[in-house]
Amino acid sequence: xxxxxxxxxxxxxxxxxxxxxxxxxxxxxxxxxxxxxxxxxxxxxxxxxxxxxxxxxxxxxxxxxxxxxxxxxxxxxxxxxxxxxxxxxxxxxxxxxxxxxxxxxxxxxxxxxxxxxxxxxxxxxxxxxxxxxxxxxxxxxxxxxxxxxxxxxxxxxxxxxxxxxxxxxxxxxxxxxxxxxxxxxxxxxxxxxxxxxxxxxxxxxxxxxxxxxxxxxxxxxxxxxxxxxxxxxxxxxxxxxxxxxxxxxxxxxxxxxxxxxxxxxxxxxxxxxxxxxxxxxxxxxxxxxxxxxxxxxxxxxxxxxxxxxxxxxxxxxxxxxxxx
Amino acid sequence: xxxxxxxxxxxxxxxxxxxxxxxxxxxxxxxxxxxxxxxxxxxxxxxxxxxxxxxxxxxxxxxxxxxxxxxxxxxxxxxxxxxxxxxxxxxxxxxxxxxxxxxxxxxxxxxxxxxxxxxxxxxxxxxxxxxxxxxxxxxxxxxxxxxxxxxxxxxxxxxxxxxxxxxxxxxxxxxxxxxxxxxxxxxxxxxxxxxxxxxxxxxxxxxxxxxxxxxxxxxxxxxxxxxxxxxxxxxxxxxxxxxxxxxxxxxxxxxxxxxxxxxxxxxxxxxxxxxxxxxxxxxxxxxxxxxxxxxxxxxxxxxxxxxxxxxxxxxxxxxxxxxxxxxxxxxxxxxxxxxxxxxx
Numbered sequence: 001x002x003x004x005x006x007x008x009x010x011x012x013x014x015x016x017x018x019x020x021x022x023x024x025x026x027x028x029x030x031x032x033x034x035x036x037x038x039x040x041x042x043x044x045x046x047x048x049x050x051x052x053x054x055x056x057x058x059x060x061x062x063x064x065x066x067x068x069x070x071x072x073x074x075x076x077x078x079x080x081x082x083x084x085x086x087x088x089x090x091x092x093x094x095x096x097x098x099x100x101x102x103x104x105x106x107x108x109x110x111x112x113x114x115x116x117x118x119x120x121x122x123x124x125x126x127x128x129x130x131x132x133x134x135x136x137x138x139x140x141x142x143x144x145x146x147x148x149x150x151x152x153x154x155x156x157x158x159x160x161x162x163x164x165x166x167x168x169x170x171x172x173x174x175x176x177x178x179x180x181x182x183x184x185x186x187x188x189x190x191x192x193x194x195x196x197x198x199x200x201x202x203x204x205x206x207x208x209x210x211x212x213x214x215x216x217x218x219x220x221x222x223x224x225x226x227x228x229x230x231x232x233x234x235x236x237x238x239x240x241x242x243x244x245x246x247x248x249x250x251x252x253x254x255x256x257x258x259x260x261x262x263x264x265x266x267x268x269x270x271x272x273x274x275x276x277x278x279x280x281x282x283x284x285x286x287x288x289x290x291x292x293x294x295x296x297x298x299x300x301x302x303x304x305x306x307x308x309x310x311x312x313x314x315x316x317x318x319x320x321x322x323x324x
Numbered sequence: 325x326x327x328x329x330x331x332x333x334x335x336x337x338x339x340x341x342x343x344x345x346x347x348x349x350x351x352x353x354x355x356x357x358x359x360x361x362x363x364x365x366x367x368x369x370x371x372x373x374x375x376x377x378x379x380x381x382x383x384x385x386x387x388x389x390x391x392x393x394x395x396x397x398x399x400x401x402x403x404x405x406x407x408x409x410x411x412x413x414x415x416x417x418x419x420x421x422x423x424x425x426x427x428x429x430x431x432x433x434x435x436x437x438x439x440x441x442x443x444x445x446x447x448x449x450x451x452x453x454x455x456x457x458x459x460x461x462x463x464x465x466x467x468x469x470x471x472x473x474x475x476x477x478x479x480x481x482x483x484x485x486x487x488x489x490x491x492x493x494x495x496x497x498x499x500x501x502x503x504x505x506x507x508x509x510x511x512x513x514x515x516x517x518x519x520x521x522x523x524x525x526x527x528x529x530x531x532x533x534x535x536x537x538x539x540x541x542x543x544x545x546x547x548x549x550x551x552x553x554x555x556x557x558x559x560x561x562x563x564x565x566x567x568x569x570x571x572x573x574x575x576x577x578x579x580x581x582x583x584x585x586x587x588x589x590x591x592x593x594x595x596x597x598x599x600x601x602x603x604x605x606x607x608x609x610x611x612x613x614x615x616x617x618x619x620x621x622x623x624x625x626x627x628x629x630x631x632x633x634x635x636x637x638x639x640x641x642x643x644x645x646x647x648x649x650x651x652x653x654x655x656x657x658x659x660x661x662x663x664x665x666x667x668x
Contacts, residue, residue: 059512061668085514092512096504100344101337112333113513136344156513 007070008160008191009035009058014067016053016215027053028064029215038189040182042196042206044304046314050215051195052093055164058193059090072160086115089158093165095149099138103129103148106137107155114156126184127151128177143170150178161185161192167201179205199304209304213312226307231260232272235306236279238297239268240287248290256282261310272302330515334523342493342531351492352531353538356485360542363604364474374399375441378408378417388423391452397444419445475550478543479630480603485535486562487597487623490569491590493528495577499586502577502668511667525570532566540634552637560640561633564647565626568654572622575657578664597623622653 016028028050035041043051056062057069060076072087074080097106107120124130127147132140140148150166163182167175182205185192196202202209203223211219211226219226227233240247253271254262258279261272273279276299287294308314342348377392378401379385389400401417411417412430418441419431427449431438501507510520536559543549551558576593580586600607600614601623610618618624625646632638 061508061512082514082516085512090509090512092505092509094505095509096506097509098337098341098506100341105337105340108328109333109337110513112328112330113515115514152509 006037007034008037008072009033009041009193010068010070011054011058012068014054014057014069015065016050016057016062017065027215028057028067031067031212031216033210033217035191035193037191038186039207040186040192040194040205042194042202042209043212044196044199044202044209044308045212046312049212051212052164053215054212055162055193055195059088059162060084086156087158088160088162089153089156091149091153091161091163091166093168095145095152097137097145097148097152100136102134102136103140104133106148107151110152111155117156118154120155123151123155126154126181128174143174146170147174147178150181154181159190161190163192163194165195165197167196167198175201199308202304211304211308211311218311219307223304226304227302230272230302230307230310232258232274233302234273234276234299235302236271236273236276236283236297236299237265237268238283239295241293241295248287248292252286253283256286258282263310265309268296270306272306331519331522334515334519335526338523338527339530342527348493352485352489353534356481356535357538357542360474360478360481360539361546363477364543364547367473367477372397375419375437375444376401376417377441377445378403378411378420380405380408380420380422382423384423388449388452392445392448395448398448421445421449472547474543474547475635476606476631477604478539478547478549479634480601480627482536482539482562483565483601483623483627483630484598484603485539486532486565486626487569487594489528489531489535490566490571490573491576491593492573493531494524494570494573495575495580495590496573496586497524498574498577499580499583502581502666503583508668517667521574524574525567528566528570529563532562536562549634551634553633553639557633557638557640557643558630561626561629561643561647564650564654565622568622568650568657571654571657571661574661574665578661579666581666597621600624602627620649622650625649 011031011033014028014031014033015026018025018027031050031054033054043054045051053062057064058071060071060081063076069076071084074084076084101109104120104124107123111117111120124133127150129144129147129151132144137145137148146166146169150163153161153163161182167178170178179201182192182194186207194202194206206223208220208222209226210217219229221229248269250262250264253259253269256271256279258273258275259271260274263270271279271283280299284294375397376399379389381402381404385402389402392398392400401411403411405422408417408420409430412420412432418435418438419429422428422430429442429446431442433439433442498507501510540549540551540558544551572593576589577586580589597603600610600618601621602608602618603623607615607618607624629643629646632643633640
């Protein structure tokens, strides 16, 4: 935060309460964020964590119950709204466009709202929809519609681009095409705010990520910083064959050389280790001495998913359980 | 950047989504045309129906039938006494005449057609027997265009169509966009809200032109309906009506966030006017006590003004009161919608 980089988005103590008849739901509980110019910033979290609420407050579509929001050094106050909207591009989680306009007509319509922007033909090429140029929106597949929604966000050549779950439902090739678009934003020092379920996507694209849970940021940093916090680069996953003998206790496992943490997962044991070539023989020796038979064992690199599970005890794609 | 002028693009988008929607095209242009032609044919002025008369069989029956057949008002049958009685009871004939020393008429005087048959038949038979008219008379028949049902109907349908256009073409379209979250997506752009609303109202005014042409054209070409006032006056009235009804459409859509809500509100607005505003029959038929309420409805004023111009050839200047009432509705509706309208 002490870096001299200018912040394009600042949120301080953001709160949002949805009131229903019986009880209110706190979607945001004092969320703080600072997004810097030119970075790709990822918001990660399970469904209901408050990602979309945060993004829609930043986009000026909903008002926070309390808290301070600054976007491109301006605030959503009615006076500056149009000035902010001229400079941001938005792809909503679910975008319905006019069914019976063609892809190109839709892009020209959105282009017409911006004082400056990109040529719709160029944007069409960026999202690989040239072949569908004259098709009605209603005739497009889900993935093509998603790409058109992103194209509508790009056509104003935004300084700040918001993409809410942009790759959900896309085929692998379309996902990679979209990654190229985000990288292009980065090379032009334009800022992207991305929410996603896909950890590989966040790890590849995001300069920094914020893990959001129960309406708060619970971890913030570059993907490698967050992974380093787990105290190891590798995960050993294993499970035991059903058999005689007491289950190995977690404490003895975490006491093995080069093992920083040990936990029981949904289908076996997970050890976070710094040097697998030392930890592995020690683990196997210990299991043998206790007469345990291995059913399965694998090693992999630590991912953001592991960071999230360690922080919250839940998986990213788990549905939200009622807030504790 | 005139190539991408937002008002022009919004207006083009409105035109495209309208003419690419066969349903909207049908209900705006096809349905009123079918209604005009259908009702025009069903209620066309027909020659009076023939009076059915039965003569109870007797030696002179054929002679009398031949004489009556020469009169085109009558359709004459000869049948046995019992059969004639059955036919009268079943309503297949209106009167039975028995030709004896004196003529006997059998009929039910409480049935209007039998009553008419009795007078006409007695008159004809008396003349055949040699009765002379005491005074000379002549008949002037009036069936000229401009006084028929179809002439009354077409201006009413035109008004009804303009009302429907405002409610469906503005109110329903906005609600549909709100339900599909399209309004929300547009709100997320720097689009000017007044451009958006202008494009909808502008669309209504463009769609109105074929509506006028279709209805008045059908009346004029198929039914020879007279258009006595100026076309300019008709277009101005339609314009004022269409803008006001667009305002009412905007008002009912200002908060509706479900299709069911807008459908209900639209019916709530349209049904009273369909009933009271003199589309299919004159609103004068309702009791005197209802008239102030009926005359306060914008569609009543529009229909009355359209009929005055089209059928009576009145000028636009004589339509001051209708124009004032219709515009007031429009102005109040627009003002309230600006206050209440919600984009999301």
